[in-house]
Amino acid sequence: MGKVFSLNIHELPEEKIMATTLKPVDVVIIGVGWAGSILAKELAQTGLKVVGLERGGNRRQEDFTLPGIHDQLKYDRRLELFENLSRTTLTFRNTTREVARPMRRHGPFPWGEGVGGAGLHWAGWTWRMTPWDFQIKSQTIARYGEKMIPEDSTIQDWPITYDELEPYYDKFEYTLGISGKAGNLKGEIQPGGNPFEGPRAREYPNPPLKRSYGETLFANAARELGYHPFPMPAAQMSQPYKNPDGVTLGACVYCGYCMNTGCEVMAKAVPQTTTLPVALKTGNFEIRTHAAVTRINTSGNRAISVTYIDGQGRELEQPADLILLTAFTWSNTHLLLVSGIGKPYNPATGTGVVGKNYSWHNALPYIPLYYDEGHIFNPFMGAGALGTVIADFQGDNFDHTGLGFIGGNILAAIAMGHGPLTFQPTPPGTPSWGSEWKKALAYYYTRTVQIIGLHDHLSYRGNYMDLDPNYRDIYGNPLLRLTYDYGPNERRMSEYLVSVGDKIAKAMKPSKYAVYGLDAHFNAGAGYGIIHQVGGAITGTTPANSVVNKYLQSWDVPNLFVIGASSFPQISSFNPTGTVGALAYFAADAIKNKYLKNPGPLVPS
Amino acid sequence: MDRRKFLTILGSTVAALSSAHLFSATPSYGRKLGTLKKAYTFFTQAESEFIEAAVARLIPADELGPGALEADVPYFIDQQLSGEYGAGARFYNQGPFGATTPYQGYQLALTPRQLYRAGIAATDQYCEETYGKRFAQLDPAKQDEVLKGLQGIAGDINLKDVPGATFFNHLLSDTKDGFFSDPAYGGNKDMIGWKLVGFPGVPAMYMGLIGRNEPYHVEPVDLRSLQEAKAPVDEHGHVIHRRAAIPRQTTAPTSRPTDSSYSDDSRPEPSFAV
Ligand SMILES: Cc1cc2nc3c(=O)[nH]c(=O)nc-3n(C[C@H](O)[C@H](O)[C@H](O)COP(=O)(O)OP(=O)(O)OC[C@H]3O[C@@H](n4cnc5c(N)ncnc54)[C@H](O)[C@@H]3O)c2cc1C
Numbered sequence: 001m002g003k004v005f006s007l008n009i010h011e012l013p014e015e016k017i018m019a020t021t022l023k024p025v026d027v028v029i030i031g032v033g034w035a036g037s038i039l040a041k042e043l044a045q046t047g048l049k050v051v052g053l054e055r056g057g058n059r060r061q062e063d064f065t066l067p068g069i070h071d072q073l074k075y076d077r078r079l080e081l082f083e084n085l086s087r088t089t090l091t092f093r094n095t096t097r098e099v100a101r102p103m104r105r106h107g108p109f110p111w112g113e114g115v116g117g118a119g120l121h122w123a124g125w126t127w128r129m130t131p132w133d134f135q136i137k138s139q140t141i142a143r144y145g146e147k148m149i150p151e152d153s154t155i156q157d158w159p160i161t162y163d164e165l166e167p168y169y170d171k172f173e174y175t176l177g178i179s180g181k182a183g184n185l186k187g188e189i190q191p192g193g194n195p196f197e198g199p200r201a202r203e204y205p206n207p208p209l210k211r212s213y214g215e216t217l218f219a220n221a222a223r224e225l226g227y228h229p230f231p232m233p234a235a236q237m238s239q240p241y242k243n244p245d246g247v248t249l250g251a252c253v254y255c256g257y258c259m260n261t262g263c264e265v266m267a268k269a270v271p272q273t274t275t276l277p278v279a280l281k282t283g284n285f286e287i288r289t290h291a292a293v294t295r296i297n298t299s300g301n302r303a304i305s306v307t308y309i310d311g312q313g314r315e316l317e318q319p320a321d322l323i324l325l326t327a328f329t330w331s332n333t334h335l336l337l338v339s340g341i342g343k344p345y346n347p348a349t350g351t352g353v354v355g356k357n358y359s360w361h362n363a364l365p366y367i368p369l370y371y372d373e374g375h376i377f378n379p380f381m382g383a384g385a386l387g388t389v390i391a392d393f394q395g396d397n398f399d400h401t402g403l404g405f406i407g408g409n410i411l412a413a414i415a416m417g418h419g420p421l422t423f424q425p426t427p428p429g430t431p432s433w434g435s436e437w438k439k440a441l442a443y444y445y446t447r448t449v450q451i452i453g454l455h456d457h458l459s460y461r462g463n464y465m466d467l468d469p470n471y472r473d474i475y476g477n478p479l480l481r482l483t484y485d486y487g488p489n490e491r492r493m494s495e496y497l498v499s500v501g502d503k504i505a506k507a508m509k510p511s512k513y514a515v516y517g518l519d520a521h522f523n524a525g526a527g528y529g530i531i532h533q534v535g536g537a538i539t540g541t542t543p544a545n546s547v548v549n550k551y552l553q554s555w556d557v558p559n560l561f562v563i564g565a566s567s568f569p570q571i572s573s574f575n576p577t578g579t580v581g582a583l584a585y586f587a588a589d590a591i592k593n594k595y596l597k598n599p600g601p602l603v604p605s
Numbered sequence: 606m607d608r609r610k611f612l613t614i615l616g617s618t619v620a621a622l623s624s625a626h627l628f629s630a631t632p633s634y635g636r637k638l639g640t641l642k643k644a645y646t647f648f649t650q651a652e653s654e655f656i657e658a659a660v661a662r663l664i665p666a667d668e669l670g671p672g673a674l675e676a677d678v679p680y681f682i683d684q685q686l687s688g689e690y691g692a693g694a695r696f697y698n699q700g701p702f703g704a705t706t707p708y709q710g711y712q713l714a715l716t717p718r719q720l721y722r723a724g725i726a727a728t729d730q731y732c733e734e735t736y737g738k739r740f741a742q743l744d745p746a747k748q749d750e751v752l753k754g755l756q757g758i759a760g761d762i763n764l765k766d767v768p769g770a771t772f773f774n775h776l777l778s779d780t781k782d783g784f785f786s787d788p789a790y791g792g793n794k795d796m797i798g799w800k801l802v803g804f805p806g807v808p809a810m811y812m813g814l815i816g817r818n819e820p821y822h823v824e825p826v827d828l829r830s831l832q833e834a835k836a837p838v839d840e841h842g843h844v845i846h847r848r849a850a851i852p853r854q855t856t857a858p859t860s861r862p863t864d865s866s867y868s869d870d871s872r873p874e875p876s877f878a879v
Contacts, residue, residue: 066842067831070807073786078690089697094708101709104697110878123879213818253810253843259878265841366872372857376820380804381811415815416877420785420804423876430858432756433663433777434749438801440858442669445802446820452877470701516872525710529875575879 019307019315025049028306028320030293030335031327033117034577035563035584037271038172039324041245041279042588046596050285051318053308055292055327056083056114061272064262072421075261081121082110087292088473090330092524094485095462096347102471102479108528109360111328115287116271118328118531119577123259123384123416124235124268126178127574128169128582131162131198132395136456136570139396140406148406150488152461154350154357156569159541159550162198165582168589170201172581173233176269177241177249180204180233194230196391206238209252214377214449215388218413221507227392232412233578234385235269245278256417258384268384291316293331294475296323296339296560303341303560309475321599322591325537325562326584329358332566333465333536334480342537342547342556345464347483353547355466357459357535358484359571362528364409364494365501365517367451369510370427376446379423382415393500394573395456405492407456410573411501414450425450427512451505453497454530459570460487465536485522494518532576534568542605549603551590552583558601563587636666636675638741643677643791647686647718654741655725656682656776662748663780671797673780681783681792682721682776691718715767717775724772727764728755789828799825803853807831809844822849 026048029036036052044050059081074080083089083106091100112118132139135157140148149155182203183193208231211219219229236252243249252267266273279285290311297305297317305319325332336342336354345356371377391397393408400406425448426432426440468481486494494517505513519526540546543555552567554560563584565576594602638657645653656679664673673679685691693716705712715723732740732751740751754762755773762769783792785799787806793799799806806825814821823846826836837845 066838067807067828067844071787071789071828073782073790077782077786078695084695085697086693086695092709094706098706099703101703101705101712102697102699104711107710123877125879210812210815212816216816251812253808253812254815255808255811255843257808363875363877366875368873374818376818378811378814378817378819378821380808381815381821386815414877418876420798420802421782422874424781425873432758433752433780435665435667435669436858438664438667438669438672439856442801442803443855443857445804450876452875454879471699519872521708523708523710525708526872527874529878531878 019317021305021317021319024319024321025051026320027051027322027324028053028318029324029326030306031055031117031325031331032115032271032287033112033326033328034119034271035580036117036324036326037119037275037279038581038584039326039563039588040285041275042585042592044279044282044284046592048284051320052285052287053291053293053306053318054115054287054289056289058287058289059114059116059120059262059272061262061266064264066264069261069264070255070257072419075121075257076419076422079106079110079260081112081114081261082106083113086474088475089479091468091471091479091481093481093483094521096483099470100468100481100483103524107525108523109531109533111330111531111533115289116276119271120262121260122235122270122577125385125387125575126173126176126233126235127578128198128200129162129572129574129579130196130395133572133574134158134160134162136406143396144400144406148400150458150460153458153487153489154461155458156540156545158569159539159546160586165579165586166198166201168582168585169578171585172578174205175243175245175274176235176581177205177237177243178233178235178269179206179209179231179238181208181231183230192230194389194391195228196394196397204233206241209234209236209238209383209386210254211388212377212382212386212415213375214415215386215413217449217508218451218504219388221504222390225504225507227390229388229390232385232387232389234383236383236385237267237269243274245274247274247277249273252383254381254383254386256380256382256419258382258417292475293327293335294338294477296325296335296341298339298341298557301557303557321559323560325560326564328564329533329536329566330480332562332564334477336537336547336562337467337480338477341554341560344466347462347464350461353538353543353545355464355536357538357569358463358465358482358533359457359459359535359568360484360530360533361455361457361571361573362518362522362530363452364455365451365453365498365515367501367505367513367515368425369449369451369505369508370425370444370512371447371449372511377415377449378446379415379418379448382417384416386416387412387414393497403492403496405489405496407458407489407493408573409453409455409497411451411453411504414452418450420445428514449508449510451501453501454573454575455490455493455497456573457571458487458489459535463487486518490518532565532571534565534571534576537562537566538569539567540569549601551594551602552587553590553595553602555601555605559599561587561591638674641677641680643680645680645683647683647691648679651729651739652722652725653679653683655729655739658741658748659752659776660780660783662745662752663777664784670801673784675794676784676792676797677794678780678783678792681786681790682779684791685779686718686721692716711771713767713771720767720772720775723767724764724776727766728769728772731762731764787828796825796827800853805846807836807844809846810839820853822852823847824849
């Protein structure tokens with residue numbers, strides 16, 4: 001069946017190989033991670049025949065059993081569950097004046113691959129954005145005037161409001177069984193929660209996780225300073241939980257092996273423990289693994305099929321009525337560009353939209369605090385989203401008059417489970433090897449607390465994605481090229497947030513500490529560890545300012561939806577996945593209740 | 606513009622406890638070079654001499670206990686280089702190669718295996734030219750001098766064919782990996798690294814313990830002892846840790862390192878991924 005596709009690009013024949021065309025299906029989903037698995041469940045439950053094409057391998061809950069899962073080298077250092085970069089990667093440069101080079105190894109933001117996507121090995125910080133985040137531009141102008149927005153910033157309001165998305169946040173949180181404490185129930189501020197959050201209809205489905213000792217020190221210091229500490233909303237179960245779809249999850253045992261791998265007690269909400277089993281049980285959902293989609297084929301303004309290469313190297317064409325692109329920010333943008341769907345963004349002229357408004361945020365600040373006798377933190381105990389947070393400096397929760405920047409951060413003391421292969425705290429001034437290093441590490445490994453902030457990052461004219469002219473993937477497509485650096489708003493914000501971090505660190509009374517702000521430039525060789533890439537296929541009110549409408553439907557090709565953080569016009573201080581999940585449910589609702597009844601554009605252009 | 610970093614160090618308020626050591630029994634921890642009881646599959650004889658000598662300086666045996674050599678770290682590195690990692694099998698290795706900025710990450714055309722081969726040869730050649738001896742034959746103080754020069758923090762050694770700092774950083778990071786990985790990978794022998802820092806290895810259930818300001822002194826457990834059913838487990842298969850025979854005691858390091866000329870005060874690599 002079909003021709004054998006050569007994986008060696010140098011042997012590619014001149015003429016295009018004819019792909020084998022498969023039997024049409026109702027829906028094709030490209031990428032089976034968080035977004036893909038939610039859409040698969042929602043649509044398969046309506047009786048539609050859904051095929052999920054996933055370029056990585058199968059990953060089953062059974063693959064994460066004792067004791068093999070407790071292996072830091074395999075999961076944290078060799079990144080077993082992440083994208084295999086020998087097949088594809090991105091190229092990177094800080095500005096358009098440079099030649100982009102490939103990210104040959106994972107560094108700043110390793111991304112997922114395989115069934116479950118990065119959702120399988122995420123840490124589980126499960127946030128909602130605030131009402132302000134959806135209206136950053138208009139709210140900033142209203143309070144501070146146009147001049148507060150840097151000249152070359154391209155931020156824009158979302159076409160969706162917090163209130164519209166609230167029921168879908170709720171659905172995502174109840175499906176996952178998030179452990180947390182509400183701070184605002186229908187407008188009433190609740191003690192112990194985040195008083196700055198948007199109003200929620202009901203409490204979290206599970207109470208907060210237990211608090212580690214380091215968090216307690218942080219919470220006490222924050223309260224002394226008049227701030228409002230609250231537990232991180234976590235995708236780890238504080239107690240056994242049965243979700244609305246009837247799936248059961250176990251209680252977290254704080255084993256500390258959580259991020260970068262799966263969970264052996266099914267205490268972490270991941271696609272395998274929530275959405276996928278329900279989708280598969282319908283009998284209407286088929287996952288094809290090792291299926292790398294290389295192109296979405298269109299005819300006029302319709303997507304007719306997708307082309308993919310399977311594990312045997314065959315090129316196959318899968319026709320479908322509805323195509324959902326849920327392959328994470330990189331591939332969402334890449335597949336639109338290589339398929340010629342939508343107008344590519346051009347930073348020189350500011351025209352075009354595909355690839356526009358890439359943003360990301362770093363840990364700002366990063367604060368290790370070193371204690372002496374009388375304090376032991378046992379950093380190997382923990383859970384991926386175990387943390388205590390303040391949002392007093394998030395978004396517009398404080399007056400920015402005269403500060404010269406907008407936005408801020410969430411700041412969290414964390415106990416995510418930090419084994420010694422990746423956590424080697426030694427106070428500044430310690431040599432990086434030799435007896436002195438050894439002695440400092442032996443002493444401080446159990447005596448160090450970490451605080452990290454995540455910050456707002458504006459989008460800018462010069463931060464974007466397009467196709468690289470020099471490098472290709474093994475399928476013959478050009479690599480995605482990322483051009484990115486911190487902007488003026490972030491650099492000014494860094495100084496301010498470092499001073500806030502310093503105040504809190506002092507109040508925690510360690511014997512030593514350090515507060516790190518942003519480096520001079522984003523460095524693709526550093527291991528920052530934050531996988532929050534957004535933009536490239538942003539949502540907006542018109543085809544001129546966006547790739548997709550508020551339902552994440554392509555303006556150009558109405559039977560194509562592009563779902564994920566690629567739709568964010570800019571990143572907020574919050575980890576994106578809570579919003580990705582809410583948007584996935586929002587889009588699924590629009591498809592079921594609007595699109596299927598009357599296939600066509602859901603918003604007139 | 607320089608890295609924006611704001612750094613505050615409060616005065617150290619250290620009161621050292623007893624100076625009892627982690628390993629109280631044996632007085633001498635050093636192992637003789639070349640006495641490994643396992644076979645190298647990547648390193649040549651000369652290369653293994655270099656690696657054994659180098660890791661013994663990076664994580665030395667000292668009054669706190671054994672170091673990287675005693676933990677079989679050279680064997681760990683050898684095995685890693687023999688396999689997928691050494692071949693760069695999961696890295697993007699296609700050209701073109703060319704000029705890069707300092708912010709574009711690793712851009713050499715060398716796999717980790719090739720980097721070690723070239724790096725060791727070039728360092729030995731540098732030592733021959735400078736001291737008339739190969740690295741492994743230098744006295745420890747000279748070896749430290751060479752390592753600091755490679756690292757580029759104190760002094761600056763330009764190697765032929767390969768950037769010294771790139772080679773050094775691989776060597777240092779692989780050495781630390783070998784010291785703290787599960788012993789299944791050939792290093793961290795007898796869980797030397799884990800015992801040093803007080804890491805229990807394969808975890809128990811901690812829900813009753815998280816949040817307490819209390820030391821957790823247990824005998825660490827590795828994957829193999831579980832597979833051989835030598836570690837007690839509960840009905841779900843979770844390890845039940847045994848209390849450590851000798852409670853771990855640590856001493857606060859002196860507040861001011863005697864030589865911080867090779868300290869690395871850049872932003873630490875993160876121990877989190879979100
Ligand atoms: C270690 C780690 C920790 C994280 N922690 C957090 C956290 O605490 N909180 C938070 O909010 N977020 C976190 N994230 C981010 C979070 O995992 C993502 O936001 C989320 O998984 C995005 O869902 P998605 O469905 O858009 O993409 P993914 O879950 O990444 O799924 C995309 C899938 O598409 C597949 N794919 C890509 N291209 C193709 C192609 N061409 N053909 C076929 N298939 C393709 C990929 O293989 C992948 O399986 C973390 C990420 C990582 C890696």
